[in-house]
Amino acid sequence: MTRNFPLHVHISTLFAVLIVLLGGVIGGLGYHFSHNMLETVADDLAQRITRETLGTLDGIFAPARMAIGLLAREPGLSASSLDARLASADFIRTALLHSTALSSLYVGYPNGDFLFMRRILNEAERVSLDAPEGTAFVIQSIEHGTPSKGEYRYLDAALNPLRIDDRPDYAAQYDPRRRPWFSDALASGGPVQTAPYVFYSNRKVGATLATPARVVDGAVIGADIQLATLSSNLAKLKVTPNSELALLDGEGFVVAYSGDRELTGEISTEHDEPGLIRVESFGVPALESVSSALSEVVGNTMLVRRTSIDSENWRVGIQRLPSAGPTLYLVTAAPESELLAAAFTIRNASAWITALVVLLSIPLTWALARALTGPLRVLVGEVEAIRHFNFSAPIMIRSFVTEVRALTVTIGDMKRTIQRFLDINTALAAEHDFDRLLPLLLSETLSAASADSGVVYLCEDARISAMATQGANGEPIDTRLPAIDLAAPHCPAQHALSGVRASAFLLSETDRSALGLPTTQTPMQWAIAVPLRNREGQLIGAMLLLRNSRIEDAQLRFIDALSSAAAVALENQELIKLQRELFDSFVKVIAGAIDAKSPYTGGHCSRVPELVKMLAQAACDATDGPYRNFSLNDQDREALHLAGWLHDCGKVTTPEFVIDKSTKLETIQDRIHEVRMRFEVLKREAEIRTLRAIAAGEPGAAADARMQRELAELDADFAFVAECNIGSEEMQPEAIERLRRIGARTWTRTLDDRIGISHEELARKSREPAAALPALEQVLADKPEHLFERRESERFDEDNPWGFRMDVPQWLYDRGELHNLTVSRGTLTKEERYKINEHIVQTEIMLQQLVYPRHLSNVPEIAAQHHEKMDGTGYPKRLTGEQMSPLARMMAIADIFEALTAIDRPYKRGKTLTESLTIMARMAAENHIDGELFELFLRAGVHLEYARRYMHSEQIDDIDIDAFLAQGR
Structure with a gap:
């Protein structure tokens, strides 16, 4: 939440902020420039370190390359025996002594022989090898023969033997041909350099140079170079006291490090040999995240990263060293507090100076600001x-x-x-009736403009017509004012009325004549034209205000501003009116379409709204009884009106062949005709059998008599099936049994019944294998293809969002012939009866999807509960009377009474009042409809009022209300 402060606080704060900003800018610029300068220096230092590291590497590897190049041409190494090969020991010693980093030289032969000479660099190394005192060189050799021989020779500085040890295990364990330096050198045909690694012999970090021997085919000369001097050189190149420098190989292993940390012996390879340490396991926090960034280094450009360690920001630079050998990366890491110490000093000094100036200036600024803002x-x-x-x-x-x-x-x-403007806007906003809004708008605007008379015009295409007037006497102008064609204005007044802003002008006789203003009621000479334009700037109307004097410019601007609010009020009310009329007409179109869809519904959707409104009005007019306090406002009546028209909107989803089903076998067409043809086939088959019997020698009279009896039986059976198809009487068990016996008759089908049909019917038939032709078919059957599957979306869980509680049949439709013909009452199966009842489900689903204003939010409830019963046995939610609103219970009574008395249903005649009310009295007694509402329906005469308007005179008979009410209790 934003806090507010006095103006003098803001002024004082402004001065303080300006001083702080000034000091901040000065300090910030100083910090920025010094920061950039130090960053540049850091980059230059990193480049210098890179160059010196490259120089160190070149100084290490150059002598070694020369040594193995010369050794590759040494003739003595071509000898086949160890003693002969040792003649070259002095040459190898000289090469070792001329390079501080060269620790050993060796030769690997194609037969597996090996000659290895290393120098002892210090006492610790001598002790680790268990060499005699004075040992300066060690020669390790392998000779393969019978048997293979391994030997260690410990020599002094003059190459005199001090001790010779036999090492047969050395010959068995080591084969130079399996070492990478051997195979890589032979494969390349020239010098090769390995990546840095830890030497097995002395646990020091180094690299191996190797080249094929020139004097022996298949032999390789090798040299081990120690990189220990790199770590000492990096320590000398540290940028700040706590900086960290490291040299990494391409896989992130530490090759050299500027600190005192040992690089070997902490991690072993899978062959138990000492190995290099990965940078993330090296124990230096500033370098731990470097390994993942090595792949991001491009060319020789330095990659700079920043990281935070224990609240300390570090600058980490990574650069690839340009070399012909394996890839190496130089990593420099320095704490910014040391690297940018000068920049931080400038920044902190600027902050202290700015704070001191602010503290001195605040009291003076505070006093001056408070005096000015009182x-x-x-x-x-x-x-x-x-x-x-x-x-x-x-x-x-x-x-x-x-x-x-x-x-x-x-x-x-x-x-x-503002007071005047609010008064007018309040008056306009409070009026919701468009027809009353226009005179109110004119009256308020006349008062604001100090005018005496005026006219409100509304646009109709290119013309404006007078919709509200007021003369000088305060009464409407009694003369009919003509419509004004704005497309061809004939006078200044017409032009002003179609303008953009309010304007004042002197009213001429030409204007008065064109506008049709009578002199008696509008004698004023000055006029104000106020165009009314909507949000899109379109002219929707205008006001003409008449007064005796010219209006002031300020007052005219006020009228112009007021015109915008007036135009919005007019537009809103007109839009609301049109939208309400559009929605009402749309609802009536839907209801009319439902009534027109089937003659069986007739004008039901248009008559029920009228009847329910009659009953609701009777409840409002009641002065005693349970509905004496019942009342409806205009919004409630609108909701009831819409619910009445939409109460059966779900019938648009009910198939016509179900609504209009007049016989049991009827779908799109009556299938009794198919059954008739089967009986015709049976009769033809009987005749054919008879003729064949006569041809076979049976007496003609006996065969013909038998045929006549069979034909008569078939005629009687079909007549019985046809009578059952009508469904006019309740089916008895014996009738159902006879139908099943008749249905068991068979006829012969010789044509394939799976061709020429839709893919959906074919899919239903495919539920069982096709019968071989010719096939015996029953005259009446319930087949798998008669069953139509119901989609899962048409089933309702117990916790469905609508609260429906209906028993949903397993099948969408069951067209089985016996299933339909054995319906005990009427023509509808349980599946079809559910489909008809389902219209109320669809009604609620459809209506719940609409977006309603707040006062219409109960439309779905009123519309979709007219099939519920007071005792909770209705549908679709099985609500009880207490759970239904009074309007929903009124809708149920209206729906039943209209259905009973309707005269436009082709399948029945309209019942008389006595017949209809007798049925409804029984429903009230069984607690299916609201008994108190039924009593109000009768005693208020709603039934008679409706009967006179919608029923034939012969339906209106004398009734005894008390008798019906007694029956309903």
């Missing part, structure tokens, strides 16, 4: 009063500031103008 605080109180719509007290403020005095006058005028 009158403004009083004006704030006046504006606060306006905010609370308090316009009573006048404004009295004295100030030496010209702007404050002008603001005082302006606020006073604003109070009066």
